[in-house]
Amino acid sequence: MNSGPALVSILRQGDTLVASVHTALDDSEMVRFQHDLVRQIGEHRARGIIIDVAALDVIDSFASRTLRSIADIARLRGAVTVIVGIQPDVAFAMVCLGMDMGEVPTALDLEEGLAYLSRLRGLGSSHG
Amino acid sequence: MSTARATNEPQESGGAADVAALIPMLRRIVAARIGQHPAAEDLVQETLLRVLAAEDRIEPGMLEPYAIATVRNVMATMWRQDDRDARNQHRIHDPSEPDEAEEVVVASEEQSAITEALRRLTDREREVLLAHEVSGRATQSLAEETGSTANAVAAQLKRTRARLRVEYLLALERTEPPTDRCRAVLMALSSADRRRQREVDAARHLLECDLCARLSQPLLGRGPVRDNEIHVPISADPDIVAARSAAREMAVRAGFAGADLTMLATAVSEVARNIVRFASTGEVTVELLEQPRPGIRVVARDTGPGIADVDRALEDGYSTYQGLGLGLPGARRLMDEFNIVSETGHGTTVSMTKWFDTKGRG
Numbered sequence: 001m002n003s004g005p006a007l008v009s010i011l012r013q014g015d016t017l018v019a020s021v022h023t024a025l026d027d028s029e030m031v032r033f034q035h036d037l038v039r040q041i042g043e044h045r046a047r048g049i050i051i052d053v054a055a056l057d058v059i060d061s062f063a064s065r066t067l068r069s070i071a072d073i074a075r076l077r078g079a080v081t082v083i084v085g086i087q088p089d090v091a092f093a094m095v096c097l098g099m100d101m102g103e104v105p106t107a108l109d110l111e112e113g114l115a116y117l118s119r120l121r122g123l124g125s126s127h128g
Numbered sequence: 129m130s131t132a133r134a135t136n137e138p139q140e141s142g143g144a145a146d147v148a149a150l151i152p153m154l155r156r157i158v159a160a161r162i163g164q165h166p167a168a169e170d171l172v173q174e175t176l177l178r179v180l181a182a183e184d185r186i187e188p189g190m191l192e193p194y195a196i197a198t199v200r201n202v203m204a205t206m207w208r209q210d211d212r213d214a215r216n217q218h219r220i221h222d223p224s225e226p227d228e229a230e231e232v233v234v235a236s237e238e239q240s241a242i243t244e245a246l247r248r249l250t251d252r253e254r255e256v257l258l259a260h261e262v263s264g265r266a267t268q269s270l271a272e273e274t275g276s277t278a279n280a281v282a283a284q285l286k287r288t289r290a291r292l293r294v295e296y297l298l299a300l301e302r303t304e305p306p307t308d309r310c311r312a313v314l315m316a317l318s319s320a321d322r323r324r325q326r327e328v329d330a331a332r333h334l335l336e337c338d339l340c341a342r343l344s345q346p347l348l349g350r351g352p353v354r355d356n357e358i359h360v361p362i363s364a365d366p367d368i369v370a371a372r373s374a375a376r377e378m379a380v381r382a383g384f385a386g387a388d389l390t391m392l393a394t395a396v397s398e399v400a401r402n403i404v405r406f407a408s409t410g411e412v413t414v415e416l417l418e419q420p421r422p423g424i425r426v427v428a429r430d431t432g433p434g435i436a437d438v439d440r441a442l443e444d445g446y447s448t449y450q451g452l453g454l455g456l457p458g459a460r461r462l463m464d465e466f467n468i469v470s471e472t473g474h475g476t477t478v479s480m481t482k483w484f485d486t487k488g489r490g
Binding site: 024025026027028029057058059060061062087088089090092093094096097098099 | 365366368369372373376386387389390391393394397398401404444455457458459461462
């Protein structure tokens with residue numbers, strides 16, 4: 001089992017899961033994170049997911065592919081994913097590398113991410 | 129006081145008495161550092177000599193601090209000297225006698241290996257080496273004998289010693305190297321000749337040849353310690369993160385900042401991942417460049433199956449695993465220079481460089 005401080009924390013806030021990545025993850029840790037998060041969507045009946053990647057100093061092809069997979073899987077499980085906190089330098093390198101987040105919505109930070117999800121919900125329900 | 133007195137005045141002068149008063153303190157300092165070392169008293173005397181010689185330059189009242197600083201320097205010099213002596217000690221003939229039975233066996237094995245190694249040198253090499261190391265003849269006198277220069281003889285001795293080390297290690301293993309390249313690589317390592325190591329591609333050979341990888345261990349420590357190069361062995365996922373952190377650290381020292389750092393780390397991540405996915409083992413070398421301008425060179429080597437179609441691997445979107453196919457082409461875009469050499473069945477070497485002062489970016 002993993003010892004030491006948690007690499008990722010997943011907290012529940014209403015029907016939203018907030019997953020914060022605390023440190024650089026290697027590929028297998030990234031995959032484990034994907035499994036954990038997808039499992040918790042069902043457990044908590046989550047409708048929205050925010051993934052905070054502010055602590056990632058590198059988002060390479062594998063990391064961005066995994067993040068996109070998480071969002072795709074979550075969508076099939078009925079939840080919307082927002083990626084927040086991509087650092088400016090990381091964004092720059094991602095563009096050079098030729099990657100983006102595809103259809104996955106992104107937001108500046110956690111606050112903007114929550115606002116985005118509540119706007120979506122506002123559109124989706126008639127009584128606001 | 130004695131500040132204006134010349135140092136070669138009689139020892140009974142007031143200055144000398146002041147200096148003599150320092151002796152107990154100096155002995156305490158030396159004893160605290162090196163205890164009952166046989167050189168302890170010599171160090172004290174050496175310090176006194178230096179203090180006496182400098183006495184007329186020392187301001188009144190500063191004699192004691194000056195003596196303390198001096199004794200520390202004297203001790204540090206001794207450590208350095210001992211260190212260097214131990215490193216450069218001539219080892220062909222060791223007069224000390226082993227006691228334990230085990231030591232005797234080891235010593236006799238070492239002895240026969242040295243004999244064998246000496247036998248493999250040419251007559252001329254052996255003659256000069258033994259004349260210098262055992263009979264203690266100076267390079268100058270050896271040079272005169274052959275109408276050469278002392279420097280040339282010293283260089284020849286250096287080569288001979290490097291060869292002796294290689295032959296000794298081979299004799300100790302009782303083995304012959306499996307390939308023609310082995311000796312050239314081991315020689316380049318033994319003589320700490322970096323240009324030659326590059327020419328024979330020593331780093332790749334060490335990945336491929338188990339024997340040389342093992343034998344090279346005692347040889348790698350030779351030559352000046354280089355802190356502007358890091359080797360990261362790559363065999364599993366965590367090594368990818370280790371490689372990119374190493375590159376990042378090195379780049380910070382080179383003066384990189386901001387997006388350049390992230391681009392470098394991302395490119396390293398991509399090439400290191402290729403090693404884990406396709407070759408299973410290899411290494412990433414990160415080197416700080418100063419010429420022609422500051423930069424970072426990253427070389428990723430593996431001994432995997434090689435890439436059959438390099439051009440295609442560099443196309444966007446071409447992927448043989450479930451990646452985005454952005455690994456190699458992406459890394460190429462992130463770096464300033466990019467070169468890939470792959471030989472089917474032997475492995476792949478990716479060399480890429482990022483320059484510090486690129487494109488006038490601020």
